[in-house]
Amino acid sequence: MHDFFRQAASVLPIRExxxxxMTSTAxxxxxxxxxxxxxAGDSGDGMQLTGSQFxxxxxxxxxxxxxxxxxxxEIRAPQGTLEGVSGFQVQIGAVDVHTPGDEAxxxxxxxxxxxxxxxxxxxxxxxxxxxxxxxxxxxxxxAGYDVDPLADGSLDAYSVTPAPxxxxxxxxxxxxxxxxxxxxxxxxxxxxxxxxxLFNRDPERTLAFIEEKFRxxxxxxxxxxxxxxxxxxxxxxxxxxxxxxxxxxxxxAPGIYRHIAGNQATAWGLLAAAERLESELxxxxxxxxxxxxxxxxxxxxxxxxxxxxxxxxxxxAVCSAIGASFAGRLAVTASSGPGIALKGEGMGLAVMAELPxxxxxxxxxxxxxxxxxxxxxxxxxxxxxxxxxxSPCIVLxxxxxxxxxEAAYMAAKLAVEHMTxxxxxxxxxxxxxxxxxxxxxxxxxxxxxxxxxxxGTVVPFQPYLRDPxxxxxxxxxxxxxxxxxxxxxxxxxxxxxxISYDPANxxxxxxxxxxxxxxxxxxxxPQAVRGEQHGKVxxxxxxxxxxxxxxxxxxxxxxxxxxxxxxxxxxxxxPSNTEEVLSRFEHILVCELNSGQFARHLKSMxxxxxxxxxxxxxxxxxxxNEVKDRIMELCxx
Amino acid sequence: xxxxxxxxxxxxxxxxxxxxxxxxxxxxxxxxDYAILSAMQKALPDMGLxxxxxxxxxxxxxxxxxxxxxxxxxFHTIHGRGPAIATGVKLANPKLSVxxxxxxxxxxxxxGNHFIHALRRNIDINILLFNNEIYGLTxxxxxxxxxxxxxxxxxxxxxxxxxxxxxxxxxxxxxTFFARTxxxxxxxxxxxxxxxxxxxxxxxxxxxxxCIIYNDKTHALVTGKEHRDDYQLHLEHGxxxxxxxxxxxGLRLKGLGLEVVTLGEDGVTEADILVHDARDPNPTxxxxxxxxxxxxxxxxxxxxxxxxxxxxxxxxxxxxxDSQARAKIRSVKDLLHSGETWxxx
Numbered sequence: 001m002h003d004f005f006r007q008a009a010s011v012l013p014i015r016e017x018x019x020x021x022m023t024s025t026a027x028x029x030x031x032x033x034x035x036x037x038x039x040a041g042d043s044g045d046g047m048q049l050t051g052s053q054f055x056x057x058x059x060x061x062x063x064x065x066x067x068x069x070x071x072x073x074e075i076r077a078p079q080g081t082l083e084g085v086s087g088f089q090v091q092i093g094a095v096d097v098h099t100p101g102d103e104a105x106x107x108x109x110x111x112x113x114x115x116x117x118x119x120x121x122x123x124x125x126x127x128x129x130x131x132x133x134x135x136x137x138x139x140x141x142x143a144g145y146d147v148d149p150l151a152d153g154s155l156d157a158y159s160v161t162p163a164p165x166x167x168x169x170x171x172x173x174x175x176x177x178x179x180x181x182x183x184x185x186x187x188x189x190x191x192x193x194x195x196x197x198l199f200n201r202d203p204e205r206t207l208a209f210i211e212e213k214f215r216x217x218x219x220x221x222x223x224x225x226x227x228x229x230x231x232x233x234x235x236x237x238x239x240x241x242x243x244x245x246x247x248x249x250x251x252x253a254p255g256i257y258r259h260i261a262g263n264q265a266t267a268w269g270l271l272a273a274a275e276r277l278e279s280e281l282x283x284x285x286x287x288x289x290x291x292x293x294x295x296x297x298x299x300x301x302x303x304x305x306x307x308x309x310x311x312x313x314x315x316x317a318v319c320s321a322i323g324a325s326f327a328g329r330l331a332v333t334a335s336s337g338p339g340i341a342l343k344g345e346g347m348g349l350a351v352m353a354e355l356p357x358x359x360x361x362x363x364x365x366x367x368x369x370x371x372x373x374x375x376x377x378x379x380x381x382x383x384x385x386x387x388x389x390x391s392p393c394i395v396l397x398x399x400x401x402x403x404x405x406e407a408a409y410m411a412a413k414l415a416v417e418h419m420t421x422x423x424x425x426x427x428x429x430x431x432x433x434x435x436x437x438x439x440x441x442x443x444x445x446x447x448x449x450x451x452x453x454x455x456g457t458v459v460p461f462q463p464y465l466r467d468p469x470x471x472x473x474x475x476x477x478x479x480x481x482x483x484x485x486x487x488x489x490x491x492x493x494x495x496x497x498x499i500s501y502d503p504a505n506x507x508x509x510x511x512x513x514x515x516x517x518x519x520x521x522x523x524x525x526p527q528a529v530r531g532e533q534h535g536k537v538x539x540x541x542x543x544x545x546x547x548x549x550x551x552x553x554x555x556x557x558x559x560x561x562x563x564x565x566x567x568x569x570x571x572x573x574x575p576s577n578t579e580e581v582l583s584r585f586e587h588i589l590v591c592e593l594n595s596g597q598f599a600r601h602l603k604s605m606x607x608x609x610x611x612x613x614x615x616x617x618x619x620x621x622x623x624x625n626e627v628k629d630r631i632m633e634l635c636x637x
Numbered sequence: 638x639x640x641x642x643x644x645x646x647x648x649x650x651x652x653x654x655x656x657x658x659x660x661x662x663x664x665x666x667x668x669x670d671y672a673i674l675s676a677m678q679k680a681l682p683d684m685g686l687x688x689x690x691x692x693x694x695x696x697x698x699x700x701x702x703x704x705x706x707x708x709x710x711x712f713h714t715i716h717g718r719g720p721a722i723a724t725g726v727k728l729a730n731p732k733l734s735v736x737x738x739x740x741x742x743x744x745x746x747x748x749g750n751h752f753i754h755a756l757r758r759n760i761d762i763n764i765l766l767f768n769n770e771i772y773g774l775t776x777x778x779x780x781x782x783x784x785x786x787x788x789x790x791x792x793x794x795x796x797x798x799x800x801x802x803x804x805x806x807x808x809x810x811x812x813t814f815f816a817r818t819x820x821x822x823x824x825x826x827x828x829x830x831x832x833x834x835x836x837x838x839x840x841x842x843x844x845x846x847x848c849i850i851y852n853d854k855t856h857a858l859v860t861g862k863e864h865r866d867d868y869q870l871h872l873e874h875g876x877x878x879x880x881x882x883x884x885x886x887g888l889r890l891k892g893l894g895l896e897v898v899t900l901g902e903d904g905v906t907e908a909d910i911l912v913h914d915a916r917d918p919n920p921t922x923x924x925x926x927x928x929x930x931x932x933x934x935x936x937x938x939x940x941x942x943x944x945x946x947x948x949x950x951x952x953x954x955x956x957x958x959d960s961q962a963r964a965k966i967r968s969v970k971d972l973l974h975s976g977e978t979w980x981x982x
Contacts, residue, residue, distance in 0.1 A: 060979050258978045272969045282729055301972070302957055303964025307728050312754035316721035319714070319751075323694070323725025326712055327733065331725070349715050438981075439973045460659075478710040478726065478733050481689040486658070486705050488713025498660065499705070 028243040029200070034093035035247055036101030037195065040118040041110030042079055043072055043086040046188035050108075051088025052434075053192055053206045059259060059436050060205060062249025063092040066401075066547060067434045068100035068621070073289065073372045080134075080142040085117045094248040098400075098547035100433065102623035106198070108191050110134065110165070112143035128158045129194060131187065133166035163234070165190050172230035177219040186227035193231025199245050203228050255438040262401035262430035263293035265437070266334075266360060269408025271304060274330045276448045277416065280305035282324035282331045284317040289372040290428040291334045291362040314339040318346035318359070325355045326487075328477035330412055334360035336428075337379050338369060341386070347421050348387040351513065353487045354464075354473050356415035356422075356450075359393075360408070363427040365619040374619025375429035377543055378594035383423045384572055384601065390510045392517040394418065395572040397425040397543035402437035404430060407569065409445060416450045418520055419472040425571075427593075429621050430544040451475045453483060461485045463497035464509075471516035518573050527566055527575040529584075530554075535562030537634045538585035542568040542598055545622055549591055552627035561635050571598070574605070582609045587634045589614060591627060651688065653678045658708045664699060669820030669846035673767065674706055676826035681707075683827075684734070684834050691734050694723040696748060698740035699774045699848075700767040717748020720755035723762045731950045734834060735762040742772050745781040745801050756810040758949040759838040765830075766803055766843045771852035789851070803843045804927030804941065808920045814840040815927070816940040820847060821860045825871075825938065832940055838948045845936075858931040868931040872939035877910040880935050887911070895925050897934060915943045 037054065041047040048069055059065050070087040077084030091101035103123040109115035111134040122128060135150050149155055150162055169187040176183065189210075196203045207225055214220035260268075274281035283298045283306065285291065298308040307324075311317035318333045325331035335343065340361045350357040363379045365371035383395045394414050398407035404426055411424040451467065453474040458465075461483040466473050476483035485497060493500035494508055529538070531553045541549040546567045553565040566581050568574070582588055582602070590599035591614040599613045614630045616622060656678045664670045681691070691709035695701035697716035704711030710733075714722045723737040737755075744752045744766050755762065771789065772778040778791040782803065786795040807815050814836040816829045826844065833840035845856040854861075859868050870880040870888070878888040881899075887910035888895050898905045917923070926937040966972050 056977065062981060252981055254980075254982050256974070256978050256980050258973070258976065268969065268972060271972065275969045282725065284725065301966070302960035303966055304968070304972070305957060305961065307953065307957075309724075309728060311721065312750055315718060316724070316751050316754070319718040319721035320725030320728070322714070323712070323722035323727075324729035325725075326722070327692070327726045327729035329729040331729070345715055346718065353712070439978065442970055442973075477730075478692045479689055479730055481687065484688055484708055484710050486711035486713065488704075488711075489715055490713065 029246050030243050031246050031248070033095050033247075034091055034097055034101075035106070035199075035245055036089065036091045036104045037106045037108070038087060038089040038104035038118060038121055039108045039191070040085055040087040040114035041188065042114070043074070043076055043084045044079065044185075045086070045110045046185070047086045047088050047110070050188045050192045051090055053209060054195060054201070055090050055092075055434065056209075056259065057196070057201050057205050058090075058092045058199075058247070059257070061201070062252070063094065063247055064097040064250035064252060065093070065434075065436055066091050066097050066100045068429065069432045071373055080111055080113050080139050082113045082117050082143060085114045087114075087118055089121070092247050094250050096250065096252075098551045099621070099624060102625055106195070108195060110187070110191065112140050112145055112149070115149065116143045116145065122158060124157045126158055127161065127198075128155065129161045129163060129191070131165035131191070132162040133164050135162070163194065165231075168230060168234060169227050172226050173223050176223045176226065178223050183223060186223045189224045189227035190231035190234075193228040193233075194235045196228075197232045197235035197244065199247065203232055252436075253438060257436045257438055259434050260402050260405070260437040261293070261432060261434045262398070262404045262426055263291070263362065263432070264297050265402055265404035266398070266408045266424070266426060266431075267294045267297035269405040270298070270330070270332055270358070270412060271301065271306065272405070272442060272445065273409045273412030273448060274306075275304075276442075276445065277330050277412070277450060279328070279330045280307065282307050282309070282321060282329040283333070284309040284311050284320045284324070284331075285334050286311050286314045286317050286339060288314075288336050288339050290364055290431045291336050291339070291360065293431065294334050294360065294362070314342035315346060318343040318357075321357055322346060322350050322353070322355060325350070325357050326353070326478070328475065328479075330358075330416065331356070332358040332360065332412070334362065336362050336364045336372075337366045337382070340379060340382055344382075344387050347393065348389065348391050349489045350421040351387065351391045351393065352489050352492075354419045354513070356419055356475070358408070358411045358415050358422050358424060360411075360424045360426065362431045363425060365617070371619045373428065375427045375544065375621060376594060376617060376619060377425070377427060377545070377592050378597065378617065379425060380542075380571065380592075380594065380597040380601070383425055390514065392514050393572070394420060394422040394517055394520055395425065396422065396570050397568070398430055399543060399546035399567060399569060401430050401433045401435050405437075405440070413446065413448045414520060416448060416475070417472065418470055418516060419451050419475060420517060425543055427544040457483070459483070462495050463487050464492050465495050466512070466516075470519060471512055521573040521576045524570050524573070524575050526577045527568065527581050529564045529566050529581060531557040531564040532562050533564060534584035535564065536585065537561075537563045537587045537589055537631055538582065539563060539565045539627070539631060540568070540588055540590045540598070540602070541565070541592065542571055545591060545593060548622035548624050548627055551624045552631060555624070556628055556631055556635075561631070563631055563635065568598075571601070579606045582606055586610065587612055589631060589634055591615075591622065591630075593617065593622070651682045653682060655688070656681045656708050658706055660705045662706050663702065665850055667849040668699070669769065669844075669848070670699060670703070670767065672820045672823055673765070673826060673844055673846065674703065676823045677830055678707070679823065680827040680830040683831060686734050686834075690732065691736070692723075692726050693736045693738060694719050694726060695738040696743040697774070698743045698772075700738050700740040700765075701743065703738040717743050717746070718751060719743065720748065720751040720762070720764065724755060724758070724760055727760055727762050727950055728953065731761070731954060737762055737764045739764060739766050740773070740780075741766065741768045741770060741782040741803070742780045745803065745806065749781075753806065753810040756807055756812045756839050756841065759811070759813050759946055760949040761837055761839070761951070763830075763833045763840045764842070766841060767846040768803055768843050769846045769848035769852055770800070770855050771848050773848050773851055777851035783852075802927060803841070805924065807841045808924055808927060808942065812841050812942065813838040813944045813946045814940070815843070815923070815942045816841070817843045817845065817936070817938050819845045819856065819860050819938065829940065832943070836943055837951070838946055859936045864931065868935050870929070870935040870937050872913045872915070872926070872937055872941060874913055874915040874940065874943070877907055877912050879907075879910060895929070895934070915940050916945070918944050
């Protein structure tokens, strides 16, 4: 088989002038509702770029989409090693797609290490495309293969296409003014061309992208374009691929769409809130995976007046944000678990000073440094309880990459309207995942009304005088004559705000701060249930697991099972109908990527229900099938 | 954001008393902090700033109670974090005059990182460092400025650590303004606070302050009547470095160091005496002045370094103005529709 491909390579015609999409010979087309493709290679192989190009092209054709980049923590681990493998998975659908998919239908593996670490994601019978040139000697050894897996029959369960991608790329780019190294780096475009052919995608859009991206370097434009077309034509020529696949456009709501990743959506949601508040955003953070992209995104927008401040450490980040909040800005800090731990004291100060502050925790697998690039939902406890003293914060969680926009907006709204810190939980899976997003009409976003001191405010200003309904104090800004006041971390006398060690006053203030946060439930939307509204099993989830849980519930409901999903966005306080929702079902199955933190929270508040748990801490999202299996056990157990 | 329209206060009529809050001052009787507060209240009316435009931020410690005793905006925060909070206040509203009050433990131990980075950024805030070489509020443990061998409750056998010199740390962090004063000289403190306010960039003022309970007379060599003429060198920009009774002593260079000489002895005249240049960007001589300690040398007081340099907040403001003038994306709506979009009908 190897020889056949090498032969095909040597006679490969490069037909630059042929109309691309129409060149195909009568090939067998297979119509699919959805398909999952996984690109894997060395972290220097450009797999993220390859994957995102395929994603964009498919989105433009109207497919629904969800992606999951899966990259190593090392920037450039030694070439060819398992540690250095970078992956990108995308699910495209003619129907609604809520996850990047449990298993891949097609795996592109650019070297033996990529194959070895990614084969587990390929479903039996799936298509495997490998760069044949890399399957030899030391590369096999580095990946831990004693025998060539292409030759020993271990891949018999898959439909394998071993294409000599590197040598074909070299051949195609003969005469291009690039070093051999530079030419070899274009092999990802060759692979992309191959996949475009397989899925009947026109490479035109990527050609335009290449032209734009490398506009300062003609040789790179030529090399990447040629490699892309060579891959496409090669696939068309060899007729070795059994069939091509067609995924029709999804039926999605009309509107203007774009792609958005979770961290980008978080940044934009904060900007939208600042704009509505007529305040310039103050954002302070210290670089940390996987939160740094929020800093990068906001740093670009000086033109919108954003101050994105890279502080000397996590503590300075939260503290400078508190200072900015005191001075009247919408102030935000973000981090991931280790940084959130460091910010605890500062968050307590914001609780005590009753200042608005948004803290974004882009969760990653812990404890300690944990798995920096892998996802987890194990920071719920620290968000709910991770400060000294009685120190309640509002806690909410985003449920999909695009939903980070709304969640960030709401976090900011609640912070300034209730004069309290708000913790927004996202996670690595949401942060880096992308999906198409119908651009919202900003005018339809709820208004944000800060706690401006009302007309007739008594002078001297009483910093702990509260709005009688919400119990929020007022935001009096330095620079405003007559409202000079002092606040701080020591317990304050009710209303007047002087330091007070009075026992009864401390009790009253602790109760007031707690009641203030509890009353936020009055303005929250009631908890909705998807699927069956009452019955046997209620799946309960929160945050970034929504896609998997929803897919599982929809599929089982369609199969006639009595199952519903309550996916929580507001975790503290909980929506006021929470207990009523739980009481409508016989079994409550709490699914989360931790050891049961939300389950414990619910059990302690609403003990009279039959709780079950599905927990996973592998740094990976739920697979739809594992959720379905657990639900089925409860439905029929 | 909507601000309340209240008439701006008229600073011209303000006096020292207008800057006192209604709080009872709760430092120990005889504490040096009283004099520092008084000097500040005295200096504030002369700075020409409205009360509402002043913000005093502090961390934790005896010194950190300072904001409660002033009638301006104030924020008493957490241990060591004052410079970070003050940075946020200043960046959020650059029009404010932001003051940050620290003790030696707050600035140089738990908050050392924020302290050096504020100085390095040269953000336009004023830091007052009350240096009593001891932890007072936690009841008498050694601090990062305590002299080696000091017996305290946490060092019953004597402190093993070499002390930090606040000025050396500051100059190492590229401070553009460093002044030193003493709590026994209200006039000097007031004058230096005003100079600190005038300086654009981070101003650090070290106040040698006495803790009457846990480290009494720690600065006695400098402040005590019997030695003060010989151990206090009052630096003024452009003036010769003279000190001693009748200004009979002075400093001159000897090799790569400084030496004390007496006018009239060994043919020394005023022409041999170094002239203080606080504005010299080269910090070498400032470092030497900062390091001097009695009894070998006098303690340098006054403005030791005041160098003009771009400030973080000014540079940020110009980047913001420049970006805003050239921005293609001016609203969130522009942003949402930027880049690749497609329509589904």
